[in-house]
Amino acid sequence: xxxxxxxxxxxxxxxxxxxxxxxxxxxxxxxxxxxxxxxxxxxxxxxxxxxxxxxxxxxxxxxxxxxxxxxxxxxxxxxxxxxxxxxxxxxxxxxxxxxxxxxxxxxxxxxxxxxxxxxxxxxxxxxxxxxxxxxxxxxxxxxxxxxxxxxxxxxxxxxxxxxxxxxxxxxxxxxxxxxxxxxxxxxxxxxxxxxxxxxxxxxxxxxxxxxxxxxxxxxxxxxxxxxxxxxxxxxxxxxxxxxxxxxxxxxxxxxxxxxxxxxxxxxxxxxxxxxxxxxxxxxxxxxxxxxxxxxxxxxxxxxxxxxxxxxxxxxxxxxxxxxxxxxxxxxxxxxxxxxxxxxxxxxxxxxxxxxxxxxxxxxxxxxxxxxxxxxxxxxxxxxxxxxxxxx
Amino acid sequence: xxxxxxxxxxxxxxxxxxxxxxxxxxxxxxxxxxxxxxxxxxxxxxxxxxxxxxxxxxxxxxxxxxxxxxxxxxxxxxxxxxxxxxxxxxxxxxxxxxxxxxxxxx
Numbered sequence: 001x002x003x004x005x006x007x008x009x010x011x012x013x014x015x016x017x018x019x020x021x022x023x024x025x026x027x028x029x030x031x032x033x034x035x036x037x038x039x040x041x042x043x044x045x046x047x048x049x050x051x052x053x054x055x056x057x058x059x060x061x062x063x064x065x066x067x068x069x070x071x072x073x074x075x076x077x078x079x080x081x082x083x084x085x086x087x088x089x090x091x092x093x094x095x096x097x098x099x100x101x102x103x104x105x106x107x108x109x110x111x112x113x114x115x116x117x118x119x120x121x122x123x124x125x126x127x128x129x130x131x132x133x134x135x136x137x138x139x140x141x142x143x144x145x146x147x148x149x150x151x152x153x154x155x156x157x158x159x160x161x162x163x164x165x166x167x168x169x170x171x172x173x174x175x176x177x178x179x180x181x182x183x184x185x186x187x188x189x190x191x192x193x194x195x196x197x198x199x200x201x202x203x204x205x206x207x208x209x210x211x212x213x214x215x216x217x218x219x220x221x222x223x224x225x226x227x228x229x230x231x232x233x234x235x236x237x238x239x240x241x242x243x244x245x246x247x248x249x250x251x252x253x254x255x256x257x258x259x260x261x262x263x264x265x266x267x268x269x270x271x272x273x274x275x276x277x278x279x280x281x282x283x284x285x286x287x288x289x290x291x292x293x294x295x296x297x298x299x300x301x302x303x304x305x306x307x308x309x310x311x312x313x314x315x316x317x318x319x320x321x322x323x324x325x326x327x328x329x330x331x332x333x334x335x336x337x338x339x340x341x342x343x344x345x346x347x348x349x350x351x352x353x354x355x356x357x358x359x360x361x362x363x364x365x366x367x368x369x370x371x372x373x374x375x376x377x378x379x380x381x382x383x384x385x386x387x388x389x390x391x
Numbered sequence: 392x393x394x395x396x397x398x399x400x401x402x403x404x405x406x407x408x409x410x411x412x413x414x415x416x417x418x419x420x421x422x423x424x425x426x427x428x429x430x431x432x433x434x435x436x437x438x439x440x441x442x443x444x445x446x447x448x449x450x451x452x453x454x455x456x457x458x459x460x461x462x463x464x465x466x467x468x469x470x471x472x473x474x475x476x477x478x479x480x481x482x483x484x485x486x487x488x489x490x491x492x493x494x495x496x497x
Binding site for chain 2: 121124125128134135136137138139140141142145148149150152153156197198199200201202203251252253254258
């Protein structure tokens with residue numbers, strides 16, 4: 001198994017990209033990443049593209065090959081991967097595996113989505129494709145509904161309060177203000193959150209991430225290529241220590257416990273073990289806060305925060321950019337935005353910026369970072385761990 | 392509610408499966424599960440997804456039936472807002488849509 005290094009990263013802004021095609025966004029992000037990596041296009045031996053709803057919302061498929069064509073890449077295998085909101089994380093993991101297995105010296109992972117052109121019912125229907133239609137859809141459940149169920153249980157079991165969950169929104173919106181790529185950074189008040197429209201009790205409008213357009217890309221390379229490129233580089237490499245993918249129940253009622261996602265718990269445990277790190281050694285995490293309560297649940301599932309303490313940690317500022325464990329210094333899905341297929345790759349982009357110490361919302365002395373991407377009703381999950389290195 | 396029970400290992404499912412996910416056997420017998428369960432959690436959907444035969448707002452719940460089967464269903468409130476952990480009662484089954492009431496006197 002070869003060690004794997006992130007050589008280059010690229011991203012568009014997240015938000016509305018009216019009139020820009022999905023191919024165009026993907027190509028822009030990929031071109032940034034290839035230039036940043038300072039690799040030759042002919043070095044790239046595989047392309048993985050994470051995308052969820054380009055079929056229903058854009059009427060476009062085989063995006064991986066189309067994007068490779070526009071990028072002028074060689075005759076290489078180009079694969080679109082889909083795992084609902086975890087599509088990007090899965091694309092990254094495939095690129096990681098292609099390099100770690102020794103089959104290629106460089107691979108590119110791209111994540112892309114365009115959603116804002118569609119009307120809300122159309123978007124909801126497209127996203128609801130990730131429900132288990134035999135078991136869960138007949139009850140009229142939606143994704144915010146799933147997290148409403150989880151929130152109510154978390155509150156009952158651990159005493160998590162509305163103010164604690166609102167503190168996640170306040171923190172991530174504030175972090176988003178310091179991220180030029182973010183769609184919805186803002187300085188807001190608890191009153192604004194608590195008076196916003198009720199969506200799926202107790203989830204209100206500000207507890208939900210927006211729909212977004214955007215793309216991100218990452219070039220990963222082998223140790224051999226890293227040694228070759230090293231002397232010519234100004235920016236440091238970041239090592240990908242592990243990248244794990246797991247599966248949870250496809251049915252909501254199939255989850256052992258609604259305040260925890262088994263796929264996250266197992267992915268984090270395996271990723272930490274593979275990286276030979278303990279949770280306390282993680283300096284920052286970009287995790288899947290599709291809803292405010294999800295950040296609290298994820299932080300506990302990842303083993304980074306004690307079970308039931310997620311709300312208290314955010315309230316006490318321990319998950320702020322200058323806290324014990326920075327959670328979502330990018331603004332997360334809540335403030336940076338959530339172009340669903342792009343998110344998992346964008347999380348890698350954010351962590352690599354942090355570990356290069358060039359992030360506009362920098363976590364001081366960040367050495368190790370984690371990404372966590374969750375898809376569907378917790379049916380697909382990826383966790384990856386990174387470490388900054390000097391060449 | 393109608394359930395399908397694997398004739399080999401007795402695993403119960405709501406939807407007629409292609410194979411039993413526990414033992415891979417492919418014969419099932421139709422039976423009836425318990426009509427009472429415990430409310431695990433619920434939420435209120437304020438905006439219904441397209442194509443659903445429900446008028447918002449409506450309540451969705453996860454229930455653990457007395458026989459151990461966990462199901463997602465539609466919850467109809469009794470006189471007051473239900474509490475997690477309380478008993479709920481099957482009202483009716485429309486295909487795969489199961490309706491529960493939080494009141495024993497439904």
